[in-house]
Amino acid sequence: MFDFLEDYDVWEAFWVTIQLTLYSAIGSLIWGTVLAAMRVSPVPVMRAFGTLYINTVRNTPLTVIIVATSLGLYQTMGIELGGGDSKEIGFRLAVLGLIAYHASFVCESLRSGINTVPVGQAEAARALGLNFLQVLTLIVLPQAFRSVVAPLANVLIALTKNTTVASAIGVSEAALLMKEMIEIESDVIFLVFAIFALGFVLLTLPVGMLLGWVSKRVAVKR
Amino acid sequence: MNKRQAGIAATALALALTATACGGGSGDSDELTIGIKFDQPGLGLKTPDGKYKGFDVDVAKYVAKELGYKNKDITFKEAPSADRENLLVNGDVDFIAATYSITPERKEKVDFAGPYLMAHQDLLVRKGDNSIDSEKDLNKSSLKLCSVTGSTSAQNVKKKFASKADLQEYGGYSECLTGLQNKAVDALTTDDSILAGFASQEEHQGKFKLTGLNLSDEPYGIGIKKGDTELQGKINKALKKMVKDGSWEKFAEKHFGPSGYEYGEAPKITETS
Incomplete structure (x- = not known):
């Protein structure tokens, strides 16, 4: 029943999915934090940029963003992000697109976390003579992060599943292999679906449970 | 009509509607x-x-x-x-x-x-590009091929006749055609009948040509x-x-x-x- 699997490297495909997820998660955490800092900053231009970015990117379908990185950045403008063959370029373009998209969700989660920190704390820090960056990095963000572990876990799980969109520009991750298997092994089509559904459950379920536990451990008791 | 009767009537209606929708044996x-x-x-x-x-x-x-x-x-x-x-x-x-x-x-x-x-698997190239005229020209890493994600043609390239070629896969043929026009890829490969359909489209007429290689039988x-x-x-x-x-x-x-x-x-x- 499962002997057709011998012709395909399912592990390799899921490994690419994991790599896409990891790089995009790290990237969007950093870029999302920067965006959140912009949205609460005292500089109007930065606030405006943050708002504009979030509202544009968050409301654009991910497929459009990913395909645009390949058709626009790579094909039309010739940006290769370090060159190599089209598989490597495709991978990096996909990571870029995933970061751009998910950073907006990270930013909004984080901003809700910032709102849980009482304003008095920031005011007290200001009164002690800390500047904006010090207030943000020493007082507000450490507490904000601890209260948004669960929402960030949701973003991570969504990100894991959204990596499947990368197959639209030919990154050979799990969804691309699934499409191949559907085309060739059309007699066991539901089994193919089941295998990949199981693969994604195995990826996301432990992450969700682990981060759920972490979120309870680190939450700020108020 | 009480609630229960109404429910039964609605179910019957729904069944009748599905039955007609599925008809056509x-x-x-x-x-x-x-x-x-x-x-x-x-x-x-x-x-x-x-x-x-x-x-x-x-x-x-x-x-x-x-x-x-x-x-x-x-x-x-x-x-x-x-x-x-x-x-x-x-x-x-x-x-x-x-x-x-x-x-x-x-x-x-x-x-x-x-x-x-x-139909046969074939390649579509830019008109005036004569660098591909036999199957031997395909299996080299400098050649950028394009095909649709998961298609039989894409897998033929990977597993049968051009495992070394740089294969770009996209969700649809139009992305490949854009790439072919932009010179980001050298050839689009799939069944010749499908390629002919695209090459015959008004906006593409005269820009592309088929190489005429019969790489597979479909x-x-x-x-x-x-x-x-x-x-x-x-x-x-x-x-x-x-x-x-x-x-x-x-x-x-x-x-x-x-x-x-x-x-x-x-x-x-x-x-x-």
């Missing part, structure tokens, strides 16, 4: 549902004004006429590659003419009539429900007549002519019971 019913592609110029394309055109569509209409249906009795339904077997197994369509290559795996679940067209058949030998026989008869009275040639010339695609002779019927 072959023979006694007077409506016919045919599965075609909606997004393949030259083969099966739904135009913005809701009409259908292409080689597969003309073949399907001809067969339907021979089976005794009028044009107004035909309903076209989209049959994307991944759904084709299930549409037939569930009885959602009566038959499928949608670039449906006859393969042993597919014959596990459905039966075929035909084939009605022998016999397009008409997919039917497994075990329906009566329908298979009828469709085969209709296909034979279509070739004999010159309609096949007419359809092929109409849809593939402008690209210079050599579609050859109509293939011999192989799928009999």
Whole structure:
């Protein structure tokens, strides 16, 4: 029943999915934090940029963003992000697109976390003579992060599943292999679906449970 | 009418509606549902004004006429590659003419009539590009090929004749065509019939050409429900007549002519019971 699997490297495909997820998660955490800092900053231009970015990117379908990185950045403008063959370029373009998209969700989660920190704390820090960056990095963000572990876990799980969109520009991750298997092994089509559904459950379920536990451990008791 | 009666009435109505929606089995019913592609110029394309055109569509209409249906009795339904077997197994369509290559795996679940067209995997290159003229020119890392994610053609490239070539996969053919125009890829590869359809499109005429390499055989058949030998026989008869009275040639010339695609002779019927 499962002997057709011998012709395909399912592990390799899921490994690419994991790599896409990891790089995009790290990237969007950093870029999302920067965006959140912009949205609460005292500089109007930065606030405006943050708002504009979030509202544009968050409301654009991910497929459009990913395909645009390949058709626009790579094909039309010739940006290769370090060159190599089209598989490597495709991978990096996909990571870029995933970061751009998910950073907006990270930013909004984080901003809700910032709102849980009482304003008095920031005011007290200001009164002690800390500047904006010090207030943000020493007082507000450490507490904000601890209260948004669960929402960030949701973003991570969504990100894991959204990596499947990368197959639209030919990154050979799990969804691309699934499409191949559907085309060739059309007699066991539901089994193919089941295998990949199981693969994604195995990826996301432990992450969700682990981060759920972490979120309870680190939450700020108020 | 109390609540319970109303509930029963609603259920009955819903059942009646689903029953009519699923109707259209072959023979006694007077409506016919045919599965075609909606997004393949030259083969099966739904135009913005809701009409259908292409080689597969003309073949399907001809067969339907021979089976005794009028044009107004035909309903076209989209049959994307991944759904084709299930549409037939569930009885959602009566038959499928949608670039449906006859393969042993597919014959596990459905039966075929035909084939009605022998397609081959080929390459589409920019006009004036003569660097590819044999299969040997393909297997090198400097060659950038483009094909659709998960398609048989993409896998042939990877596993059979050009494992070294740099293969870019996209969700659709249009992205590959953009790449071909931008010179981001050197060639688009898939069945020659599909390539011819794209090259014959008004906005692409004169820009691209087919290399004429026959890299594989893809016999397009008409997919039917497994075990329906009566329908298979009828469709085969209709296909034979279509070739004999010159309609096949007419359809092929109409849809593939402008690209210079050599579609050859109509293939011999192989799928009999």
